[in-house]
Amino acid sequence: MSRKITNKPTIGIVLISVPSYSETFFQNKIKGLSQNGFNVILFVDYLKNFETRPPCKIIRASNYDGSKLNRLLNASKAILSAIFINPIKSFKLFKLDRKDGLPFKLCLKNVIRNQPFFKAHIDWLHFGFGTLTFNRENVAEVINAKMAVSFRGFDLYLSPLKHHDCYATLFDKNIRYHVLCNEMKTTLKTYHVNEEKIRIIPPAIDVDFFNSSAVKRNESEIINFTTVSRLHWKKGLVYTLEALAILKNKGLNFKFTIIGTGEEQERLVFAAYQLGILDDVIFAGKYSKEQVKDQLEQTNVYIQYSTQEGFCNAVLEAQSMGLLCVVSNAEGLSENVLHDQTGWVVQKRNPLALADRILKVLELSEDKKSNVRDRARMRAKNEFNLSIQETSFIEFYKS
Amino acid sequence: MNRKLKIAVYSGEIPSTTFIERLIKGIAKTGSAVYLFGAKKKSIAYTDNISVVAYKHNKFSKLFTLIKYSVLLFLFRNNDKKKLDQIIASTSNNLVYSKVKFYPVLWVKPDVFHLQWAKALREWSWVRQFGIKLVLSLRGAHINYSPIANHDLAEMYNTYFPKVDGFHAVSNAIAKEALKYGAELSKIQTVYSGLDINNFSEIKKTKQPVFNIVSVGRSHWVKGYSYAIDACKILKDSGLEFKYTVVGVSKNIELVHHVHDLKLTHNISLVDKQPFEQIKQLIANADVFLLPSLKEGVANVVLEAMALRTIVISTDCGGMSELIDNERNGYLIPIRNAVQMAEKLMVISNLDSQNKNKITDQAYRTINEKFTSDQMIAGMIDLYNSVLKDT
Numbered sequence: 001m002s003r004k005i006t007n008k009p010t011i012g013i014v015l016i017s018v019p020s021y022s023e024t025f026f027q028n029k030i031k032g033l034s035q036n037g038f039n040v041i042l043f044v045d046y047l048k049n050f051e052t053r054p055p056c057k058i059i060r061a062s063n064y065d066g067s068k069l070n071r072l073l074n075a076s077k078a079i080l081s082a083i084f085i086n087p088i089k090s091f092k093l094f095k096l097d098r099k100d101g102l103p104f105k106l107c108l109k110n111v112i113r114n115q116p117f118f119k120a121h122i123d124w125l126h127f128g129f130g131t132l133t134f135n136r137e138n139v140a141e142v143i144n145a146k147m148a149v150s151f152r153g154f155d156l157y158l159s160p161l162k163h164h165d166c167y168a169t170l171f172d173k174n175i176r177y178h179v180l181c182n183e184m185k186t187t188l189k190t191y192h193v194n195e196e197k198i199r200i201i202p203p204a205i206d207v208d209f210f211n212s213s214a215v216k217r218n219e220s221e222i223i224n225f226t227t228v229s230r231l232h233w234k235k236g237l238v239y240t241l242e243a244l245a246i247l248k249n250k251g252l253n254f255k256f257t258i259i260g261t262g263e264e265q266e267r268l269v270f271a272a273y274q275l276g277i278l279d280d281v282i283f284a285g286k287y288s289k290e291q292v293k294d295q296l297e298q299t300n301v302y303i304q305y306s307t308q309e310g311f312c313n314a315v316l317e318a319q320s321m322g323l324l325c326v327v328s329n330a331e332g333l334s335e336n337v338l339h340d341q342t343g344w345v346v347q348k349r350n351p352l353a354l355a356d357r358i359l360k361v362l363e364l365s366e367d368k369k370s371n372v373r374d375r376a377r378m379r380a381k382n383e384f385n386l387s388i389q390e391t392s393f394i395e396f397y398k399s
Numbered sequence: 400m401n402r403k404l405k406i407a408v409y410s411g412e413i414p415s416t417t418f419i420e421r422l423i424k425g426i427a428k429t430g431s432a433v434y435l436f437g438a439k440k441k442s443i444a445y446t447d448n449i450s451v452v453a454y455k456h457n458k459f460s461k462l463f464t465l466i467k468y469s470v471l472l473f474l475f476r477n478n479d480k481k482k483l484d485q486i487i488a489s490t491s492n493n494l495v496y497s498k499v500k501f502y503p504v505l506w507v508k509p510d511v512f513h514l515q516w517a518k519a520l521r522e523w524s525w526v527r528q529f530g531i532k533l534v535l536s537l538r539g540a541h542i543n544y545s546p547i548a549n550h551d552l553a554e555m556y557n558t559y560f561p562k563v564d565g566f567h568a569v570s571n572a573i574a575k576e577a578l579k580y581g582a583e584l585s586k587i588q589t590v591y592s593g594l595d596i597n598n599f600s601e602i603k604k605t606k607q608p609v610f611n612i613v614s615v616g617r618s619h620w621v622k623g624y625s626y627a628i629d630a631c632k633i634l635k636d637s638g639l640e641f642k643y644t645v646v647g648v649s650k651n652i653e654l655v656h657h658v659h660d661l662k663l664t665h666n667i668s669l670v671d672k673q674p675f676e677q678i679k680q681l682i683a684n685a686d687v688f689l690l691p692s693l694k695e696g697v698a699n700v701v702l703e704a705m706a707l708r709t710i711v712i713s714t715d716c717g718g719m720s721e722l723i724d725n726e727r728n729g730y731l732i733p734i735r736n737a738v739q740m741a742e743k744l745m746v747i748s749n750l751d752s753q754n755k756n757k758i759t760d761q762a763y764r765t766i767n768e769k770f771t772s773d774q775m776i777a778g779m780i781d782l783y784n785s786v787l788k789d790t
Binding site: 157158161162233234238242264265266267269270271273274275307308348349 | 544545547548549620621625629652653655656657659660661693694734735
């Protein structure tokens with residue numbers, strides 16, 4: 001860790017693939033760093049067709065998928081590279097991995113797999129998700145770079161349930177952590193991570209785009225609810241549907257639009273069918289940024305009733321548009337929305353409580369609604385804009 | 400109809416699920432010749448009148464199957480081969496693989512082709528053009544919810560259900576669902592799953608230290624385990640000491656997270672699939688077998704729990720009310736209702752032995768009277784004979 005940090009360091013960002021347009025966090029981050037004169041190199045495991053090329057160099061960090069022949073060729077190249085081009089770095093990685101107690105065979109594999117990192121000269125190696133550090137915990141030290149890891153939610157809360165102690169090696173290293181909210185910082189501390197090493201940088205959104213100038217509030221008798229999310233179990237959409245079924249039984253006339261695609265579509269359609277609200281739910285599929293904005297403009301209440309959530313950009317966008325937001329208390333959501341100030345936070349996994357809260361929100365006076373909308377808009381604009389995020393990351397890398 | 404029947408039972412893979420395997424062996428016992436087509440996952444020692452005409456999932460095996468049956472059909476039934484080739488050319492996206500699957504069936508030319516899964520109906524509808532009667536089983540997801548979410552599938556059913564010669568419904572409830580897609584009522588016969596009760600009589604129960612609840616099933620949302628976990632939270636908050644074991648879901652991260660999130664890790668064990676004998680013992684030892692499903696035909700595992708004299712709580716999902724008479728041989732609760740599930744579990748935790756035995760004795764009698772292997776096989780043979788009666 002002796003490499004001197006220059007004023008404009010080179011940041012190596014490690015991701016699974018080139019971020020798509022909808023992955024605003026990484027798109028914004030790469031763009032922001034580049035605009036501020038940083039040199040960014042993106043390391044990705046999969047280099048498939050991508051929608052927008054980010055303004056940085058892209059290196060494939062793993063090349064062992066595809067046909068057997070392809071894998072064999074790439075492994076051969078990596079072995080030759082380990083022996084003839086990067087023998088010192090390769091040996092150092094092998095030694096450090098062995099010191100961490102990794103089996104001999106896995107240490108050899110890691111030497112082969114991680115060759116693409118050895119050719120880059122970088123000051124920071126920043127892993128975009130905790131899970132991307134598996135078997136790469138010592139790579140930064142080998143290439144004489146500082147190491148940082150971003151935790152995004154699923155990797156902090158779900159991955160350890162799948163793979164027990166999966167971060168044991170990582171948490172022993174002297175690295176910097178980026179998390180999205182206080183709740184995540186508290187969780188990291190339970191793993192005995194030094195709190196001084198943890199920096200909270202919440203997500204940011206394009207507050208100029210998601211503004212409320214064109215909001216067409218629905219004045220008809222049909223209430224429009226919207227959720228923007230992948231159709232994934234952690235988004236709590238079945239609980240949301242159950243809450244809406246309760247509201248329907250109470251005589252509320254509504255349309256609920258879910259924007260997003262995912263593997264849970266059959267489950268959700270069947271839930272809506274069994275709950276008797278299939279005709280009231282619109283599975284809209286994937287929307288462009290403009291279409292999302294258009295839908296939000298027609299929304300009365302935005303709902304995000306997740307059971308696990310790092311922070312959630314979609315709720316920030318809804319608040320920036322001045323929408324009344326009702327969210328669950330899953331991890332970062334209760335910091336994203338301030339209860340009774342910029343929206344309402346409801347105990348998760350409790351459809352009755354959600355239905356009750358939605359009714360109360362709808363019954364609020366226009367003055368109270370207007371106050372909440374204004375506070376939500378102002379807070380989104382002041383605290384979650386892109387320039388704050390840019391500055392925060394620049395500070396992060398200076399430390 | 401005195402000659403020996405040739406029945407093809409097709410599920411796509413060999414061996415198939417426990418209950419389809421039970422069906423195969425049962426039909427063979429009646430003296431009919433049973434043919435199994437499809438992909439062979441592993442070798443099974445079947446009796447003499449069960450023939451496996453299968454390929455393995457590798458290129459060599461498929462090529463061998465293709466060559467063998469191409470030659471046989473070319474030499475002895477070339478007109479049939481040409482006719483099938485034309486059908487394949489006009490309907491299939493994968494000509495070679497279709498031939499690998501279809502040629503052996505055409506060569507054997509069974510009297511009845513019994514398709515187990517409705518989603519494959521369009522693919523196999525050609526058999527009728529060669530005088531083979533097509534029987535379709537109406538099972539689970541294929542009928543209960545997939546066509547609700549998938550309009551193309553519903554459209555396919557609307558087109559092809561009227562062309563099926565006979566339907567086997569696993570419950571009256573699922574038969575009713577099939578009517579929505581154009582199945583003709585007179586062609587549907589409900590044949591309940593059955594088991595050999597003697598295989599379940601000798602299990603000794605071991606008393607557990609706390610109130611013991613068990614569920615067994617595949618790792619799928621339709622099994623409704625989320626509601627069971629929410630119900631457990633209510634039980635815990637009420638102060639009841641209990642243990643809930645769910646078999647077959649250890650890798651389901653949604654459920655693992657749910658248990659962790661509600662701080663129920665000391666009460667709930669999510670465990671991996673287990674051998675059948677161990678599952679039987681687990682169910683036998685339980686105070687309650689819980690079926691929290693959102694939709695079922697008739698859940699076979701509930702038959703087993705009742706045969707093992709374990710009290711069953713089941714959601715009233717699909718065909719379960721055809722098996723369970725509420726508060727007589729088990730308990731029915733509404734779907735998607737964790738509160739009522741918890742309440743019923745608490746009622747049973749306070750039930751005295753006399754009342755427990757009354758319920759479990761009645762459950763055992765229900766299985767012995769209405770859900771035996773013999774009845775299942777007789778019902779199925781009756782269905783095959785009814786579709787063949789005009790030939």
